[in-house]
Amino acid sequence: MQKTVDRYLPAIKKLPKDRPLTKQDLLTEHFLMIKDGTTEIYYAPHNEYINSNAKVIIVGITPGWNQMKAAYEQFIQSIAEGEDIESCLIQTKKAARFFGSMRRNLTSMLDQCGVPEVLGIPTSSDLFGKSSDLLHTTSIIKNPVFTHGKNYNGHQPAINSSPLLQHYAYEVFPEELAHITSPALFIPLGKTVEQMMYKLIEEKKVSGHTYLNGFPHPSGANGHRMKQFQQNEKQLCQHVRKWQEYHSSSFS
Numbered sequence: 001m002q003k004t005v006d007r008y009l010p011a012i013k014k015l016p017k018d019r020p021l022t023k024q025d026l027l028t029e030h031f032l033m034i035k036d037g038t039t040e041i042y043y044a045p046h047n048e049y050i051n052s053n054a055k056v057i058i059v060g061i062t063p064g065w066n067q068m069k070a071a072y073e074q075f076i077q078s079i080a081e082g083e084d085i086e087s088c089l090i091q092t093k094k095a096a097r098f099f100g101s102m103r104r105n106l107t108s109m110l111d112q113c114g115v116p117e118v119l120g121i122p123t124s125s126d127l128f129g130k131s132s133d134l135l136h137t138t139s140i141i142k143n144p145v146f147t148h149g150k151n152y153n154g155h156q157p158a159i160n161s162s163p164l165l166q167h168y169a170y171e172v173f174p175e176e177l178a179h180i181t182s183p184a185l186f187i188p189l190g191k192t193v194e195q196m197m198y199k200l201i202e203e204k205k206v207s208g209h210t211y212l213n214g215f216p217h218p219s220g221a222n223g224h225r226m227k228q229f230q231q232n233e234k235q236l237c238q239h240v241r242k243w244q245e246y247h248s249s250s251f252s
Contacts, residue, residue, distance in 0.1 A: 003048055003085065003089075004043065004048060005043075005045050005048060005085060005089065006085075007043075008030070008031060008043050008045070009085075011030035011031065012045070012072070012075065012076065012079075013079070015072065015076060017076055017080065020069070020073070021069050021072055021073055023065065023149075025072075026042065026068060026069065026072060027040075027042060027146065027149065031043045031044075033143060034164065036162065036163075036164040038147050038148050039145065039146075039147050039152070039157065039162065039164060039165070040145070040146050040147075041141070041143045041144070041145050041164070041168075042068065042143060042144045042145075042146070043143060044063055044067070044068045044071045044072065044096075044143060044144050045071050045072065045075040045088070045089060045092050046063070046067070046070075046071035046074075046075075046089075046092045046093045046095075046096040046097065047063070047093075047138070047139075047142045047143060048089050049086075049089045049090050049092075049093045050136065050176060050179045050180075051132075051133065051135065051136040051180075052179045052180055052181050053133065053181060053182065054133075054134060054135055054136035054180055054182075054184055055119060055134045055135075055182065055184055055185065056115065056119070056127060056134055056135050056136070056184060056185045056187065057135075057136050057137075057138070057177070057180060057184045057185070057186045057187065057209065058097075058098070058106070058135070058136075058137045058138075058187045058189065059137075059138055059139060059140060059186065059187065059188050059189060059193055059197075060098070060137075060138075060139045060140070060189045060190075060193065060217075061139055061140055061141065061152070061153070061154040061189075061190070061192055061193055062139045062140065062141040062142070062143070062144060062145040062151075062152050062154075063096075063139055063142075063143070063144045064144065064151040065144070065146075065151055066099055066100055067096050067097070067098070067099045067144070068096075068144040070095060070096040070099045071092050071095070071096035074091060074092045074095035074096060075088055075089075075091075075092045078091045078092065093137075094128070094132055097128070097137040098128075098137060098218070101220050102218045102219055102220065103125075103128060103218075105218035105219075105220065105225065106124075106189075106218040107123065107124040107125045107127070107128070108124075109215070109216070109218065109225075109229055110124035110127075110187075111123055111124045112229070112233065112237075113212070113233070113236045113237050113240050114237055114240050114241065115185070115240060118185075118240060118241075118243070118244040119131070119134055121134070136180060136184075138173070138176060138177075139173075140159070140168070140169050140173055140192075140193055140196050141159075141165060141168040141169060141172075141173070142168065142172065142173065142176065143168070145165070154190075154192035154193075155192070159192075159196065169196055169200075170200070170203070170205065173200075174200060174205040174206055177206050180209075183208050183209055183210065184209050184210070185209070185210050185212060185240065185243050186209040186210060186211045186212065187212045187215050188211065188212070188213065188215065189215060189216075189217045189218060190215075190216065190217030190222070194213050194214075194215075197211060197213075210239060210242065210243040211239075212236060212239050212240070213239075214228075214232035214235060214236060215229075215232070215236060216228040216229050216232075
C-alpha cells in the first residue's frame with residue numbers, strides 16, 4: 001500500500017543535510033498538505049507508523065514545530081544510513097514524539113501514577129526507549145498545524161468551528177485508533193484533548209480503552225501542571241490500578 005511519505009520523498013531528499021532545519025526549509029508549499037484561511041496543515045514523517053499492539057496511547061492536540069523539525073532531521077538521517085522507508089518511519093516516530101522537556105515532564109508524571117509497575121518496566125522513560133513496543137503516541141490532529149505561522153493551540157480556531165480540523169478530529173483520528181488491537185491506557189494531554197475525547201466517545205467513534213482523564217498537559221508552557229497533577233494524582237493512580245485489574249490478562 002502506498003504511503004503518504006512517497007508523495008513528499010523527492011522534496012525531503014532535497015533538504016539540507018549539513019545543518020539544522022529551519023521553518024524556511026519546512027513550512028513551504030512543498031510540504032503544505034492543505035490550507036484554510038490562516039490555518040495550514042503540513043506533512044511530517046513521524047505520523048504514519050501506528051503501533052497496533054500498544055498498551056499505552058498518549059494523545060496531544062497536534063505536533064508542534066519542534067516535533068516537526070526533529071521528525072524531518074531523523075528521517076533524513078535514517079535515509080542517509082540506508083534504512084528502508086518503513087524503518088525510517090519507525091525510527092522517526094521514536095525520535096520525534098513529545099520531543100524535549102515535554103517528554104521529561106510527561107514521564108515523571110506517569111511514574112508517579114504507577115504506570116511502570118503495571119507494565120513491568122523500571123521507568124516510564126523506557127516507553128520512549130527499550131520498551132517503545134508498548135507505546136503509541138499521536139494527536140487529535142496528527143499533522144502539524146500552524147495558524148499565522150505559529151503552533152496551533154487548539155483554540156484559535158476551535159476545532160469544532162473549522163470543517164478542516166473537524167475532519168481530522170472526527171474522521172482521521174478515529175480511523176487511526178481503530179488499528180490499536182488491545183484495550184489500552186489512553187492518556188489525553190490537557191483539557192482540550194480530554195473534551196474532544198468525550199465527544200468522540202459520545203458519538204461512539206472510539207471505545208474499549210481506559211481513559212486517564214485529568215492528566216495535565218506536560219508542556220513547560222503549562223505553569224500550572226504540577227498543581228493540576230497534585231490535585232488529580234489520587235484519581236489518576238486509581239484509574240491506573242483499575243486498568244491493571246480490568247486488563248490483567250493483557251500483561252500475562
